[in-house]
Amino acid sequence: MAESRLIHDRYRLEEVIGRGGMGEVWRAVDESLGRSVAVKCLKPVGPHHDASFSTVLRERFRREARVAAALQHRGVTVVHDFGEYEGVLFLVMELLDGRNLSQLLEENAHEPLPVDDVVEIAVQVADALAYTHERGIVHRDLKPANIVRLTDGTVKICDFGIARLGENIGTSSRLTGTGIAMGTPHYMSPEQIGGGHIDHRSDLYSLGCVLYEIATGVPPFDDEDAWAVLIGHRDTVPQPLRVHRPEIPEHVQQTVLDLLAKTPDGRPADARDLRLRMTGPRGLPAAPAPSAARPAAPAPLPAWGRRLTGGHHATATALRPVLPDHTAGLTGEWTTGTAVRPALAGQTVRRERPTPSPEALAVLAGRHSAGLSLGRLGRWEEAGEVHRAVAAEREHALGADHPDTLASRYEVAFTLSRTGRAEDALDGFRRVADGRERALGADHPDTLAARYEVGISLGRLGRAAEAVDLYTALIADRTRLSGPDDPETLRARHGLGVNLGRTGRWPEALEQARDISTRRARTLGPDHPDTLVSHREVAVALGWLARWPEALTVYTSVAGTRDRVLGPDHPDALASRNDEAHCLEQLGRHEEAVELYRRVAALRDRRAH
Structure with missing residues (x-):
């Protein structure tokens, strides 16, 4: 944007007056009104983010820019305009002296x-x-x-x-999982x-x-x-x-x-x-001054x-x-453990693992929370370093199969998956699943959650056949424990359907998608986002089976529902109309497809301005 001084045929950028994590701020002139303004240009989305990230960011930007523009108070910076120019989002504000x-x-x-x-x-x-x-x-x-x-x-x-x-970002389920810092x-x-x-x-x-x-x-x-x-x-x-x-x-x-x-x-x-x-x-109670009494000696901080x-x-x-009591509920099974010491007279003697102090456990719990917070900030590399350190210390203090140790190992694997290390993530999730099965039992929710993540990792690595076997077994366990309509059962079945399609087993994928869509409509409602995702999977499978007329009917239904529920210019609604246009192309209805593509482009342009 710096090379093109005039943006939006209106704002002439003159000089950069500030830089920050979100972008840079320019002193500019609004040539339509002849006044000085500040133009904040948000950083373009980098190549490490996918298209859905870009869509979410633009959707969120437009929503929040409208909020900011509606505020009128002497203590809040005035927002005059906002938009997008050559892929860069910008906000026009009053110029502050x-x-x-x-x-x-x-x-x-x-x-x-x-x-x-x-x-x-x-x-x-x-x-x-x-x-x-x-x-x-x-x-x-x-x-x-x-x-x-x-x-x-x-x-x-x-x-x-x-x-x-x-x-x-999770105000809507359609805006989750982006990792925006x-x-x-x-x-x-x-x-x-x-x-x-x-x-x-x-x-x-x-x-x-x-x-x-x-x-x-x-x-x-x-x-x-x-x-x-x-x-x-x-x-x-x-x-x-x-x-x-x-x-x-x-x-x-x-x-x-x-x-x-x-x-x-x-x-x-x-x-x-x-x-x-x-x-x-008047009447405000005064706290004692520091010099009135000598404070008690504070507890020392950990290293x-x-x-x-x-x-x-x-x-x-x-x-x-201030250290919370994180040992509440921990049993001797987890706090004592055993370890072998040198044998005497040919005997093997086992000694108890020293019980960690409440302060030490609290510190580890706090560091675990800090790692989670770094992940929420999108700082996955740093989060991984924190979780690895906590996992090692928890293993030393509590044992390798303690639930807290495994919780840290799980987070390590998750950070690996978010930083593109799918093979390492798969190995980590498998180890956690095995450890939880030993420590908590095969039917424990945490064990099943780790198994699900193993399936996700297999799919990302292109090992769809293995993922199919894993999800098949997981679905059987979920159904036995919670029933066929439980959200987690249906979630596992969705994973199965996706990987059936990846292996070319489209008739089976279609059967899964149809049944999941029906069950989600019954339990969540026909307009629920998860129901619509399953409904769309039906259309995807129909398309791969070359049953394009049926696929068009489903795509049109999903698009109509999203138009009604979300609005015709919502990104999900626009994506559905693109699906519909693609289907029209496959049916040889090119003029209708071109017209629909034009409508989608016009709606996107309208949202951008």
Whole structure:
């Protein structure tokens, strides 16, 4: 896009004024209205992502851009326009004359801002968040770089909508599984890290991280390793602000610490409540100053977190981890184990494995959660490193067949599958399936889940015949345990049908697809996405059997349902119309096919603009 200065026949790009993880921002001129604007150009999708990823990103971009354009508040950046030009998504915004908070900190050599400025920024951001939250909109990526202070003192939040491109991608089942990276570890709420429910109080936590940083000069949890930062958010109580900066008013310190509560219920109820508390309302209970009493000696951090700091001059021993009891429910079978020691007088003597401490188990559980969070951020290589390390330590502490060890091994295999190492993933899933069968039993849900992943890996490696055998056995077990209509039974049958087709056994694949479609329609409803996917598989099989008139009927039915349920310009609906046009081509009805292709192209163009 940089080579073509005029985009969309309207916006003339002049110079790059910012770069970030999502793309770059240009100073530009709107030649239609003769005003200066900022144009944010999102990075084009790289070759490592498939076509469905591109479709999801564009769909999400259009949806969130509309959300952002509807916001009208002095504390929210105005969005004028959005679209796509030569494959690059762009957003046209008001041009702001000021600095974001990250720039202000850098220009101030990372010294904290004046206390009055901290309070004023908190109040203005709280006003803007109150406006958006009351409209059901959560930012989900609030950080210093997304908060701008103008030269006249006005504070604005940027990137509403765009910040959410990767968050909640699973709002629709048609938008899942993309692995879009989302969130900034230093400002993520514990519920974001744990994959829990996100509401407006997640933004309040992120704002607490921002206020902590501009008041002390560093984030509440600061480390080079992202997973250590994530664990800090989840398990560690941040140092009081006045430890580093005694002049901070007590009510400001207490409000920021309340924003950083580990659970949403422990934070201020909403942004308006936050505004009142930051301005020091009468009757606010004052927390004791750090000098009033000598705090109890905090528990030392484990080795993996010893570089984690909180505040300006924090040390490892100043952090006090809150360790949940992850040993509840563990039996001696898992916590003691046995190992052989040297024999005496020709005898074999077995000794018990030392029982791991609750603190050690909690640390491993926290690191496991951090690995999951890195995966949700799309950082699969890093997630794999964390899971491999945790798996090794769990095996040493608990044994190779302990459920927790196998859970880590499962996640290692999953990260291998996401980084293109299908052979290694297959080997990993097989080992987990065998271990779970020994430890939990052949019929345990976790064992069956691992077997399903083995089938997925076989299919990806082109070993469809082996996948057919695996799914056939898995379906028998699922049916015996949960019945023929259980979603997991039907899921396994879908995998069987796909691989039957891959081996050329299309009559059998057609039979599977028809029965699955009927059962899903009965249990989930005829318009459910899974039902429509199965219905489409019927048409695919009919096409491979050269039964094109029947296939056309099914493709047309699926397209009509998706038009009605999702709208005619939804990506899934457009894909169905493409299926229909392809079928028309196979039937020799070329003029109708061309006309349908044109309609699809027009609808796509309309969505893009």
